[in-house]
Amino acid sequence: MTDRPKAVVLLSGGLDSATALAIACDLGFSCHALSVDYGQRHRAELDAARRVAAAQGIIDHSVVPIGLGAIGGSALTDPQIAVPQQPTSGIPVTYVPARNTVLLALALGQAEVIGARDIFVGVNAVDYSGYPDCRPEFIAKFQELADLATKAGVEGHGSRIHTPLINLSKADIIRRGVALGIDYGLTVSCYQADDAGRACGVCDSCRLRAEGFRTAGVPDPTVYR
Amino acid sequence: MTDRPKAVVLLSGGLDSATALAIACDLGFSCHALSVDYGQRHRAELDAARRVAAAQGIIDHSVVPIGLGAIGGSALTDPQIAVPQQPTSGIPVTYVPARNTVLLALALGQAEVIGARDIFVGVNAVDYSGYPDCRPEFIAKFQELADLATKAGVEGHGSRIHTPLINLSKADIIRRGVALGIDYGLTVSCYQADDAGRACGVCDSCRLRAEGFRTAGVPDPTVYR
Numbered sequence: 284m285t286d287r288p289k290a291v292v293l294l295s296g297g298l299d300s301a302t303a304l305a306i307a308c309d310l311g312f313s314c315h316a317l318s319v320d321y322g323q324r325h326r327a328e329l330d331a332a333r334r335v336a337a338a339q340g341i342i343d344h345s346v347v348p349i350g351l352g353a354i355g356g357s358a359l360t361d362p363q364i365a366v367p368q369q370p371t372s373g374i375p376v377t378y379v380p381a382r383n384t385v386l387l388a389l390a391l392g393q394a395e396v397i398g399a400r401d402i403f404v405g406v407n408a409v410d411y412s413g414y415p416d417c418r419p420e421f422i423a424k425f426q427e428l429a430d431l432a433t434k435a436g437v438e439g440h441g442s443r444i445h446t447p448l449i450n451l452s453k454a455d456i457i458r459r460g461v462a463l464g465i466d467y468g469l470t471v472s473c474y475q476a477d478d479a480g481r482a483c484g485v486c487d488s489c490r491l492r493a494e495g496f497r498t499a500g501v502p503d504p505t506v507y508r
Numbered sequence: 509m510t511d512r513p514k515a516v517v518l519l520s521g522g523l524d525s526a527t528a529l530a531i532a533c534d535l536g537f538s539c540h541a542l543s544v545d546y547g548q549r550h551r552a553e554l555d556a557a558r559r560v561a562a563a564q565g566i567i568d569h570s571v572v573p574i575g576l577g578a579i580g581g582s583a584l585t586d587p588q589i590a591v592p593q594q595p596t597s598g599i600p601v602t603y604v605p606a607r608n609t610v611l612l613a614l615a616l617g618q619a620e621v622i623g624a625r626d627i628f629v630g631v632n633a634v635d636y637s638g639y640p641d642c643r644p645e646f647i648a649k650f651q652e653l654a655d656l657a658t659k660a661g662v663e664g665h666g667s668r669i670h671t672p673l674i675n676l677s678k679a680d681i682i683r684r685g686v687a688l689g690i691d692y693g694l695t696v697s698c699y700q701a702d703d704a705g706r707a708c709g710v711c712d713s714c715r716l717r718a719e720g721f722r723t724a725g726v727p728d729p730t731v732y733r
Contacts, residue, residue: 349574354618381617384657388613392606393579415662424653431649432609437640 287313289399291390291442294318294344296331297472298492299448302460303405304339306447309463312401315343317393319386321379322352327480331471338469343397347389351379368485383416387425387444388432394442395433402429403445410453410491422446453495461501468504481508512538514624516615516667519543519569521556522697523717524673527685528630529564531672534688537626540568542618544611546604547577552705556696563694568622572614576604593710608641612650612669613657619667620658627654628670635678635716647671678720686726693729706733 290312292304307314316339318332329346336344383406390402406417415421422444430441448456460467472492473482482489484507496503515537517529532539541564543557554571561569608631615627631642640646647669655666673681685692697717698707707714709732721728 345578347575347578350572351617353570353572354614354621379617380620380659381613381657384613384616384653385610388606388609389579391609392576392604395605396579415659416657418656421653421656424649424656428609428646428649428653431643431646432606432641434605434640 287311288401289313289315289394289397290401290403290445291315291317291394291397291399292403293386293390293405294332294336295405296328296333296335296470297405297488298453298460298467298470298495299405299407299456300332301335301405301465301467301470302456302463303403303445303447304335304341305460305463305465307401307403307445308339312403314339314341314403315345315393315397315399316341317390318344318346319389320346320348321382321385322350327471327473327476327478331469331480334469338466345393349385349389351382351385354380367487368483381416383414383421384425387429391429391433391442395435400435400440400442401445402442403447405448406446407448407451407453407456409451410495417449419446419449422449452498453491454498457495457499457501461499466504468506472505477508479506479508481506483508512536513626514538514540514619514622515626515628515670516540516542516619516622516624517628518611518615518630519557519561520630521553521558521560521695522630522713523678523685523692523695523720524630524632524681525557526560526564526630526690526692526695527681527688528628528670528672529560529566530685530688530690532626532628532670533564537628539564539566539628540570540618540622540624541566542615543569543571544614545571545573546607546610547575552696552698552701552703556694556705559694563691570618574610574614576607576610579605592712593708606641608639608646609650612654616654616658616667620660625660625665625667626670627667628672630673631671632673632676632678632681634676635720642674644671644674647674677723678716679723682720682724682726686724691729693731697730702733704731704733706731708733 294316316336474486519541541561699711
């Protein structure tokens with residue numbers, strides 16, 4: 284038994300969501316981790332999510348399968364679209380259409396079911412790939428939607444969306460996580476990690492991560508293939 | 509080849525969504541039907557969705573599987589929770605937490621991928637079960653979210669959410685559909701239809717549907733078990 288308030292934490296298995304989970308735990312929440320198997324190429328992320336949840340002592344970890352491949356349109360879900368090896372301008376092809384809307388909707392449903400009034404998501408609008416649904420204005424609007432969308436919201440105690448990383452640089456996120464004792468060697472950020480979780484070192488996500496460790500002055504535990 | 513504008517139409521296989529699809533087609537849209545297999549009890553709905561799409565001449569029909577059972581909390585996805593046989597007060601246990609948020613998010617992703625600027629959803633706030641995410645204020649807020657959530661929205665041509673049934677009574681919906689030539693015998697509304705699509709006749713959805721046919725003065729083609 285615990286009197287701690289419950290929170291749902293979206294956990295991809297990457298560096299950012301691992302840090303968001305550690306922050307939520309550190310704030311005293313009883314955390315329920317929610318991962319989504321959306322047919323992403325980098326399935327090693329889900330294995331990483333399980334490791335990260337276990338390391339954090341999370342007992343409740345749901346993995347919701349969803350066939351976004353039926354929709355397609357992203358290098359992360361459609362094997363016909365290649366992951367870029369170089370920086371690109373604009374919104375990149377690794378963008379999954381409406382992904383964060385779907386993920387937050389699922390978190391909202393999960394929060395309602397378990398009676399959690401808090402949702403944590405590790406979106407970041409500084410060192411990120413330029414996805415529209417990582418921006419603060421998107422999150423603020425989703426909060427307004429959440430207040431209307433659910434039974435709990437209608438009854439006046441809808442879920443609060445927390446984005447503790449949204450204004451941090453990747454280096455700041457890493458420093459914060461190291462202070463909280465995270466072993467980033469458990470996490471996988473690469474858009475095209477192999478089954479063992481080894482990173483490519485050249486995709487957008489790998490580049491942002493490697494630069495973050497360099498800037499933070501923290502040894503990079505990432506295993507490259 | 510067609511010059512008609514594309515639309516994504518959420519199609520559950522029930523009476524309302526079949527009517528929304530017929531209206532979208534009648535308005536001249538090239539319709540892409542989107543159904544979601546969310547582990548609902550009434551799986552006969554999905555078979556109905558396929559029949560309805562075929563009858564309407566829809567070539568593109570995606571069925572996205574999503575394991576909402578991992579979240580639970582509804583009589584429609586959790587076999588441990590019984591479907592009420594009598595009217596209940598408040599939001600009923602057949603409410604699926606955040607369902608319409610999830611469905612609209614998927615439609616938004618699909619619209620972005622196929623380049624559709626219009627989304628149709630058959631929500632109705634008159635003869636409905638009292639779900640919070642069927643109300644006009646929820647839809648209006650989702651529209652605001654859609655304008656921020658996607659690449660298309662950011663580029664200034666995000667999707668418009670159409671709810672042609674939202675202010676119609678069930679009888680009005682049926683009259684409208686009959687005028688458009690819908691065979692409602694193809695549709696399944698029952699929350700606990702059997703595998704052959706035969707209705708229970710006592711759940712909330714069956715009651716609203718039967719009353720709609722009576723009020724509209726239209727013979728009810730529903731097959732009851």
